[in-house]
Amino acid sequence: MTDRAIRILIAKPGLDGHDRGAKVIARALRDAGFEVIYTGLRQTPEMIAEAALQEDVDVVGLSILSGAHQTLVPVIRQTMNAHDLADVPLILGGIIPEQDHAEMAQAGVEAIFGPGTSTADIVTTIRRIVAERGEPTA
Amino acid sequence: MTDSAPSLAAAVLSGSRRALARALTWVENEHPDSAALLSTLYPHGGRAWVVGITGAPGTGKSSLVTALALRLRQQGETVAILAVDPTSPFTGGAILGDRIRMRDLSGDSGVFIRSMATRGSLGGLIRVLDAAGFDRVLVETVGAGQSEVDIARAAQTTVVVEAPGLGDDVQAIKAGILEIADVLAVNKADRAGAENTVRALRAMLELGHPTQRNRMVNHHGQRMSAEAPTQDDHEAELWVPPLVRTVATREATPENDGIGDLLDAIDRHRAHLTHADGDKLRQRQRGRIEGELLDRLSHALMARLLAALPAGTLEAAIDDVQSRQRSPHHAVQSLLDSAGKAAQPNGV
Numbered sequence: 001m002t003d004r005a006i007r008i009l010i011a012k013p014g015l016d017g018h019d020r021g022a023k024v025i026a027r028a029l030r031d032a033g034f035e036v037i038y039t040g041l042r043q044t045p046e047m048i049a050e051a052a053l054q055e056d057v058d059v060v061g062l063s064i065l066s067g068a069h070q071t072l073v074p075v076i077r078q079t080m081n082a083h084d085l086a087d088v089p090l091i092l093g094g095i096i097p098e099q100d101h102a103e104m105a106q107a108g109v110e111a112i113f114g115p116g117t118s119t120a121d122i123v124t125t126i127r128r129i130v131a132e133r134g135e136p137t138a
Numbered sequence: 139m140t141d142s143a144p145s146l147a148a149a150v151l152s153g154s155r156r157a158l159a160r161a162l163t164w165v166e167n168e169h170p171d172s173a174a175l176l177s178t179l180y181p182h183g184g185r186a187w188v189v190g191i192t193g194a195p196g197t198g199k200s201s202l203v204t205a206l207a208l209r210l211r212q213q214g215e216t217v218a219i220l221a222v223d224p225t226s227p228f229t230g231g232a233i234l235g236d237r238i239r240m241r242d243l244s245g246d247s248g249v250f251i252r253s254m255a256t257r258g259s260l261g262g263l264i265r266v267l268d269a270a271g272f273d274r275v276l277v278e279t280v281g282a283g284q285s286e287v288d289i290a291r292a293a294q295t296t297v298v299v300e301a302p303g304l305g306d307d308v309q310a311i312k313a314g315i316l317e318i319a320d321v322l323a324v325n326k327a328d329r330a331g332a333e334n335t336v337r338a339l340r341a342m343l344e345l346g347h348p349t350q351r352n353r354m355v356n357h358h359g360q361r362m363s364a365e366a367p368t369q370d371d372h373e374a375e376l377w378v379p380p381l382v383r384t385v386a387t388r389e390a391t392p393e394n395d396g397i398g399d400l401l402d403a404i405d406r407h408r409a410h411l412t413h414a415d416g417d418k419l420r421q422r423q424r425g426r427i428e429g430e431l432l433d434r435l436s437h438a439l440m441a442r443l444l445a446a447l448p449a450g451t452l453e454a455a456i457d458d459v460q461s462r463q464r465s466p467h468h469a470v471q472s473l474l475d476s477a478g479k480a481a482q483p484n485g486v
C-alpha cells in the first residue's frame with residue numbers, strides 16, 4: 001500500500017486555448033510515478049468535480065493561464081465541496097499574480113506553482129500535501 | 139469517508155457514487171479489506187453485460203466507447219466505463235487521457251467513468267461496477283500483450299477495433315487479436331484505406347482463424363458422439379465474428395456512423411450466448427470460474443507453503459541445485475517434505 005501511486009486530476013478550466021504547460025506538468029508527474037488523469041481543455045467546474053469524484057483522486061491540479069482564476073477557483077472549490085469532495089486538496093498552476101495568492105489560499109488553494117517552479121518542487125509539494133491528508137484508502 | 143468493508147459495500151449498493159469510486163480504489167490497490175468488500179458485493183452482481191473494446195492505440199477505442207455509451211443511454215441503459223491505459227514501465231506512473239474523448243458523457247448520472255493504469259485487478263473492478271447495478275460495463279484496453287487476453291477473459295463480448303492508416307496492414311493485424319474477437323469493428327470508416335482494412339480482415343476471417351476452427355472441431359468432436367447436431371443446433375453453436383464499419387467521431391451523421399450496427403452485433407452475440415436459457419453462457423462462466431478458483435487456489439497454496447518453509451530452506455535448495463548436489467526435481471520434493479513437516483503441529 002505504501003507504493004500506491006498518487007492519483008491527480010490535471011484540469012484546465014476556462015477558455016484558455018492551449019494546454020502545453022498542463023501537458024508538460026502531466027508528463028513530469030507521470031515520470032515521478034503519479035497517475036495523472038488528464039481531461040483536456042475547457043473543463044467546467046461540474047466536469048472537474050465529476051471527474052475528481054469518479055476517479056477518486058488524491059488531489060486536483062488546475063492550470064489557469066487566462067487570468068480568470070479569481071472567478072473560476074472559488075466556484076470549482078464550492079462545486080467540489082458540493083460533491084462531497086471537501087477533503088480533496090486543490091492546487092493551482094499558471095500565471096497567478098503575487099497579490100492574488102492570499103485570495104487563492106482563502107478560496108481553498110493549498111499550493112500555487114508559477115511558470116518558474118521546478119517540477120521537482122511540484123512533485124515534493126504534492127507528495128507533502130497528499131501525505132498530510134493521510135492515506136485516503138486506509 | 140466510509141472506512142469499513144460492510145458500510146462501504148452498503149453505500150455502493152445504495153447508489154453512492156463517491157462510495158463506488160472509493161470501492162474501486164480499494165480493489166485496485168488491493169486494500170486489506172478489499173476481499174471482504176468484494177465478497178459482500180458478489181451476490182449482487184451478475185446482471186451487467188460486460189463488453190471489452192480492445193485494439194491498438196489511436197484506433198478510436200475511446201471515441202467508440204463514447205459513441206456506444208451515448209447510444210445505450212438513449213435506450214435507457216446505465217453505463218459504466220473502465221478505461222485502461224498502460225503504465226509507464228520505467229516509473230510506474232501513467233497519463234490516463236481517455237476521458238478527453240468522453241466529454242460528451244459528462245453530466246449524466248447514468249454514466250460512470252473510471253480510468254486506470256494496467257495494474258490491479260480488472261476482474262474485481264468489473265465486479266464492483268456490476269454489483270453497483272450498471273446495465274453495461276464497457277472496458278477499453280490497449281490491445282497489446284497480455285491485456286487483450288485478460289479482457290477477453292473478463293468480458294462477455296469482446297470487440298476488436300482496427301482502423302486504417304496506422305500501418306496496420308495485413309501482416310500487422312495480429313492473428314492473436316482475431317482469436318479473441320467476438321465482434322470486429324473497422325473504425326474510421328470515413329478514412330481512405332478503410333476498405334483495405336476491411337478486406338484484410340475478411341481475408342483472415344475467411345481463412346478461418348484458429349479459434350474458429352477449433353470451435354468447430356470441438357463442437358463436432360464433443361457433440362457427435364452424443365447426438366448429431368441439428369441444423370438449428372449448429373447455427374446456435376457457431377459464432378462467426380461479424381465485421382462492422384464505424385465512424386466514432388461526432389462529425390458523422392448518426393444515420394450512417396455504424397454505431398447502431400456495432401451495438402446490434404454486440405447484442406446478437408449476447409443473444410447467441412444466452413440462447414436456449416443461457417446454456418452456452420453458463421458453460422463459459424463455469425470455465426472461467428474454474429480457471430479463477432484454480433488460480434486463486436494455487437496462489438493460496440503457494441503462499442501457505444512458502445510460509446511453512448523453515449527459514450533458509452529455499453536458499454539451501456537453490457544452493458544444492460546450483461552446485462548440482464540435487465536436481466531441481468529432488469529439491470522440490472524435499473522442499474515439499476520440509477514444508478509438510480513444518481506444518482505438522484508437533485513435528486515428526
Ligand SMILES: Nc1nc2c(ncn2[C@@H]2O[C@H](COP(=O)(O)OP(=O)(O)O)[C@@H](O)[C@H]2O)c(=O)[nH]1
Nearest residue numbers: 195196197198199200201239325326385386387
Ligand atoms: N476520422 C476519424 N477519426 C476518428 C474516428 N474515431 C476516432 N478518431 C480520431 O482518432 C484519434 C484517436 O481516437 P481515440 O478514441 O483516442 O483512440 P484510442 O487511442 O483507440 O482510444 C482521435 O483524434 C479521434 O478523434 C473516426 O471514426 N474517424
Ligand SMILES: [Mg+2]
Nearest residue numbers: 199200236278
Ligand atoms: Mg483511448
